[in-house]
Amino acid sequence: xxxxxxxxxxxxxxxxxxxxxxxxxxxxxxxxxxxxxxxxxxxxxxxxxxxxxxxxxxxxxxxxxxxxxxxxxx
Amino acid sequence: xxxxxxxxxxxxxxxxxxxxxxxxxxxxxxxxxxxxxxxxxxxxxxxxxxxxxxxxxxxxxxxxxxxxxxxxxxxxxxxxxxxxxxxxxxxxxxxxxxxxxxxxxxxxxxxxxxxxxxxxxxxxxxxxxxxxxxxxxxxxxxxxxxxxxxxxxxxxxxxxxxxxxxxxxxxxxxxxxxxxxxxxxxxxxxxxxxxxxxxxxxxxxxxxxxxxxxxxxxxxxxxxxxxxxxxxxxxxxxxxxxxxxxxxxxxxxxxxxxxxxxxxxxxxxxxxxxxxxxxxxxxxxxxxxxxxxxxxxxxxxxxxxxxxxxxxxxxxxxxxxxxxxxxxxxxxxxxxxxxxxxxxxxxxxxxxxxxxxxxxxxxxxxxxxxxxxxxxxxxxxxxxxxxxxxxxxxxxxxxxxxxxxxxxxxxxxxxxxxxxxxxxxxxxxxxxxxxxxxxxxxxxxxxxxxxxxxxxxxxxxxxxxxxxxxxxxxxxxxxxxxxxxxxxxxxxxxxxxxxxxxxxxxxxxxxxxxxxxxxxxxxxxxxxxxxxxxxxxxxxxxxxxxxxxxxxxxxxxxxxxxxxxxxxxxxxxxx
Numbered sequence: 001x002x003x004x005x006x007x008x009x010x011x012x013x014x015x016x017x018x019x020x021x022x023x024x025x026x027x028x029x030x031x032x033x034x035x036x037x038x039x040x041x042x043x044x045x046x047x048x049x050x051x052x053x054x055x056x057x058x059x060x061x062x063x064x065x066x067x068x069x070x071x072x073x074x
Numbered sequence: 075x076x077x078x079x080x081x082x083x084x085x086x087x088x089x090x091x092x093x094x095x096x097x098x099x100x101x102x103x104x105x106x107x108x109x110x111x112x113x114x115x116x117x118x119x120x121x122x123x124x125x126x127x128x129x130x131x132x133x134x135x136x137x138x139x140x141x142x143x144x145x146x147x148x149x150x151x152x153x154x155x156x157x158x159x160x161x162x163x164x165x166x167x168x169x170x171x172x173x174x175x176x177x178x179x180x181x182x183x184x185x186x187x188x189x190x191x192x193x194x195x196x197x198x199x200x201x202x203x204x205x206x207x208x209x210x211x212x213x214x215x216x217x218x219x220x221x222x223x224x225x226x227x228x229x230x231x232x233x234x235x236x237x238x239x240x241x242x243x244x245x246x247x248x249x250x251x252x253x254x255x256x257x258x259x260x261x262x263x264x265x266x267x268x269x270x271x272x273x274x275x276x277x278x279x280x281x282x283x284x285x286x287x288x289x290x291x292x293x294x295x296x297x298x299x300x301x302x303x304x305x306x307x308x309x310x311x312x313x314x315x316x317x318x319x320x321x322x323x324x325x326x327x328x329x330x331x332x333x334x335x336x337x338x339x340x341x342x343x344x345x346x347x348x349x350x351x352x353x354x355x356x357x358x359x360x361x362x363x364x365x366x367x368x369x370x371x372x373x374x375x376x377x378x379x380x381x382x383x384x385x386x387x388x389x390x391x392x393x394x395x396x397x398x399x400x401x402x403x404x405x406x407x408x409x410x411x412x413x414x415x416x417x418x419x420x421x422x423x424x425x426x427x428x429x430x431x432x433x434x435x436x437x438x439x440x441x442x443x444x445x446x447x448x449x450x451x452x453x454x455x456x457x458x459x460x461x462x463x464x465x466x467x468x469x470x471x472x473x474x475x476x477x478x479x480x481x482x483x484x485x486x487x488x489x490x491x492x493x494x495x496x497x498x499x500x501x502x503x504x505x506x507x508x509x510x511x512x513x514x515x516x517x518x519x520x521x522x523x524x525x526x527x528x529x530x531x532x533x534x535x536x537x538x539x540x541x542x543x544x545x546x547x548x549x550x551x552x553x554x555x556x557x558x559x560x561x562x563x564x565x566x567x568x569x570x571x572x573x574x575x576x577x578x579x580x581x582x583x584x585x586x587x588x589x590x591x592x593x594x595x596x597x598x599x600x601x602x603x604x605x606x607x608x609x610x611x612x613x614x615x616x617x618x619x620x621x622x623x624x625x626x627x628x629x630x631x632x633x634x635x636x637x638x639x640x641x642x643x644x645x646x647x648x649x
Contacts, residue, residue: 008322009311009349017344042307045526050328050339050631051534052526066326072308072525072564073317073348073374073392074518 001025001061003032008068011038023059030055032065044070076285077177082193082200084270085124085183089200094177100586102134104160105555105600106178107149111158112603114180117610121153121262122240122269124184130171130231130275131179133557137172137284138292140579141300142559144168144367146231146248146258151611153269154242154262154426154469155486155511158607160554161258164366164375164389165248167229168557171195173279185271190238193275197282205273210235212419213247213255216274221253224276232274234421237264239459241467242487243426244268247418250375254388256366259423260513261488262469287585295578302572304371306565308527312374313363315348317392320492320520321399322347327524327533328631329497331490332400333442334432335483338497338629342405346395351378351407358383372561378411387415393514396492397428402435402442409445416452422467427456429489430470437477481623486511486613495620496629496636498523498533503543503638506618507646509604515560517547521567528567534634540646548597548649555596556580598649605647615644 006018015036023032029046045068046053059065079092101109107129119125128150135143146168152159174197192205208216213234220230229249236244244264245257286292303309311319321343324330328338344350355362358379365373366389380386390411398410417424431448440447455463465476470489474482483490488511495502500519508516519542523533531538553560565572577588624636
């Protein structure tokens with residue numbers, strides 16, 4: 001299935017900003033994170049279609065997944 | 075050095091140094107400014123008249139070596155909101171005032187003539203002098219000229235032309251380590267300083283030193299506290315991308331107010347994001363990391379250069395970039411940086427002024443996205459004090475009335491900042507119930523709604539939001555009293571060693587024995603004191619509401635409206 005993955009802050013370093021990628025059916029958010037060589041401990045927020053999601057959420061065809069490190073401001 | 079109250083009467087042009095009354099002794103920062111305003115300012119007074127007072131107070135830990143303790147609180151009745159107001163700033167003034175032995179500076183009265191004045195603070199007291207050279211000048215010239223008049227180590231508090239013209243969006247500027255500016259931005263407090271005809275205050279601490287009751291205990295607590303701040307992962311992102319790291323995550327969450335609060339996502343988000351800003355700073359030889367005061371270990375500020383590689387602005391923050399960017403649909407970061415610099419020089423709150431500009435765009439003054447047009451209006455209209463300029467400088471509420479716009483994002487006449495309350499409901503409760511009008515810093519529900527710091531509350535549901543905002547507002551009021559930067563809260567929410575170390579620092583500084591409960595009770599006392607002032611000034615629970623359009627205009631992409639009832643909002647005050 002095709003998933004649009006969007007990376008933010010230093011997760012972009014040596015990777016990409018946004019990419020459409022192929023994954024097997026029932027791939028989880030954690031699976032995508034592992035496939036990118038990102039340390040799950042460093043992940044702060046993940047969102048599918050602009051809604052927060054847990055790492056074990058299963059993706060479906062056409063989903064847009066955003067992966068953020070722990071960030072803050074204000 | 076023992077702390078004293080420094081008092082300046084601008085009616086009689088006299089100054090005095092007084093002992094600290096017992097009921098003020100345990101307070102600092104916001105707790106102290108709000109206590110003094112409540113004690114001495116008649117709630118029904120006109121904010122620009124002779125009976126309002128401007129109180130300037132370093133926090134309880136300002137001037138010590140504790141990390142991130144350099145915030146300075148400014149308090150008064152606000153000309154923008156008509157409520158009590160505390161607005162705080164970085165820069166070097168808090169530390170130098172504390173080293174002068176000044177627990178609070180009270181500016182009262184009003185001169186009868188047309189002269190303008192400068193104040194000079196040192197440990198010996200305050201000297202008032204007539205000022206002519208710097209009147210009508212911007213903050214950069216004020217700071218630059220005063221550097222030539224003062225010893226190398228000095229601090230400056232000043233107003234630009236906006237404060238002289240007593241605009242509702244006028245801020246108070248504070249010089250930082252490098253001669254750049256930080257701002258006590260919100261609520262028009264620059265207009266209060268202008269109403270007292272004070273252009274600037276210089277501070278020369280001479281050899282003034284802080285007294286620490288228990289230096290060993292202070293040192294030990296300081297080590298733990300600094301470690302908690304530097305090791306928190308959010309500190310890393312803040313140091314690299316600044317607070318502007320938020321553009322992309324708030325946009326992704328659908329809560330980035332765009333085109334005067336008509337959408338929650340901005341097509342040009344990545345062009346104005348923290349990631350883009352970082353790349354540009356590196357390409358142009360700027361500095362991604364910069365502290366607004368000595369002792370800051372987070373360094374969320376930065377030095378942003380223009381296309382020619384010359385200094386353009388610093389302290390280039392998320393809320394300023396959002397407001398001039400997404401809210402006005404400007405996707406050119408250099409235009410936003412130029413506007414930021416102009417607003418710093420004129421002495422304007424970059425949130426209020428930019429949101430006002432967005433409302434004016436809706437009213438037909440300019441096309442959305444017209445960055446050049448914004449710069450022209452700031453220079454030619456606001457800076458010169460034309461009728462249009464004074465309207466923009468009067469804030470979003472005034473612009474809405476002048477241009478006949480119904481979609482005016484203000485609470486208690488103060489512009490709503492960079493998070494849409496329809497998509498991030500917790501922050502909506504803070505905007506509605508804050509004692510100071512719409513202000514994200516009063517109870518930063520974004521941490522828990524979006525960033526997942528200090529737990530997790532779904533941003534799109536109502537459950538848990540009132541309690542979240544209440545807990546955050548109580549804790550924030552207490553932190554605002556310490557002189558600590560609010561960004562210590564990320565570590566305080568996540569790291570169990572952080573808050574006890576902060577309390578130990580206060581105890582070691584004064585030789586007292588505060589507990590965690592005492593600190594929470596301090597926060598509650600501050601909120602209740604501020605609310606009582608507002609009620610005496612005529613505010614009721616009906617003022618604790620968001621603008622009507624949030625109820626009937628769904629916000630894309632989530633297509634949510636603001637759906638809290640009045641009774642649900644009023645439950646905030648059940649403590």
